[in-house]
Amino acid sequence: MKFTIKLPTTLKKMTVAELLTTEWLVPKKQRHLLRTKQHVLINDDVAKFSDLVSGGDQITVLFDTTDFPDKKLVFGDKQLGESLILYEDDHLVIVNKPEYMKTHGNGTSEIALQNHIAAACGQIVYVVHRLDFETSGAVLFAKNPFVLPILDQMLHDRQIHRTYQALCAGQFTQDKLTINQAIGTDRHDKKRRVVVARGGQRAVTHIHVLKRFAGDTLVQCQLETGRTHQIRVHLSSLGHAILGDTVYRGHKASRLMLHAKHLELSQPFTKEKIRVTAVSESFERVMRKIATD
Structure with a gap:
């Protein structure tokens, strides 16, 4: 698993350790794997955690297949999933959940929103937060296990509104x-x-x-x-x-x-401001x- 991210030009100079810990909120376990395996590259060169990075640098992080627990998910309706996507990039996807649909299934065979979005993205997606079965609107999913704990921490720190x-x-x-x-x-x-x-x-x-x-x-x-x-x-x-x-x-x-109605956050790596608005026809009809x- 390989992720390559170009740092925003506004980023101040800092060490790799500071980038991963403070700027990207990468969990301790993942930082340990990256450090011991020397799986961080700056502009394609292997980096130490004490090396400096600057805005505009290209950072690559590598993970082995054994670094993350294996997860299986049945794909749902691709067309339905595609119709619900409000925003998507390499690391996250925000969707408009219909009312009376579960965010995720209770078992591996139950089809829910997560399964439809996985089909639309062509890969497993991970639940960051959920909405009640009866509630509609904007829901955030992670597209890989690297960004999932980062988004979880952002949610905990109230950086996702x-x-x-x-x-x-x-x-x-x-x-x-x-x-x-x-x-x-x-x-x-x-x-x-x-x-x-x-x-x-x-x-x-x-x-x-x-x-x-x-x-x-x-x-x-x-x-x-x-x-x-x-x-x-x-x-x-x-x-x-x-x-x-x-x-x-x-x-x-x-x-x-x-x-x-709205979901706002900064993209964890590029710091791009993301704000989506979810519209529900049934909600507006009642209004x-x-x-x-």
């Missing part, structure tokens, strides 16, 4: 608010999550009202954390359950009215009906 839209019941008295309430499992139903006073996971959601209707409100939600059902639980806890949310007693709608009722 996800913006959602939700249509909720009722009127908000504030235009902006932050919900900082821990979330835990409902002891009466393990499939549900609830706001808890103790023992839950920290969960923070930033809410911005976009539009008010007669009985409902369209809001924008930005996640500071990424807990299961976070937006759904937080909005429901305020008495503003998302329309179509049968789990959290939302008002009736033809679908769950939660959509991952038009609400606006005219």
Whole structure:
């Protein structure tokens, strides 16, 4: 496995070790393999970790097939996968997940979004984050096991920004608010999550009202954390359950009215700013009906 990356011209001079550790966020295990096997090249010359790199240099990293665990994935519908891709480069792909489709299967034989995108890319893709089965919108996949832990770290460090839209019941008295309430499992139903006073996971959601209707409100939600059902639980806890949310007693709608509208990040190696917008026809159709009722 070989990856060749041209460093952006704006990159300051630094050592190979600094490049891999600080700039690229390469995990310790992978750095160890690259160092001991001398598998880093600068402009096609074998490099030491103490060597300096500069903007414009061409960096090549090499991995043996045994350096990463073997993974198998059944390919899905190539045409469907191609129709969902919003952005793709050598290392990552961002796609527009339809509502009522799993991000990934529970077993090797179950076909889900991941399988369709793998077919479209002609290779295995790796899940960086997921959306609930009922939720539509932008989802990020890694295209190789080298970049996967880097994207995982970026997500943990909040360098990947996800913006959602939700249509909720009722009127908000504030235009902006932050919900900082821990979330835990409902002891009466393990499939549900609830706001808890103790023992839950920290969960923070930033809410911005976009539009008010007669009985409902369209809001924008930005996640500071990424807990299961976070937006759904937080909005429901305020008495503003998302329309179509049968789990959290939302008002009736033809679908769950939660959509991952935007996804933003810097490309891990080139530092190119990436921002995609995912559009859902079914979400927009419900919005038009609400606006005219």
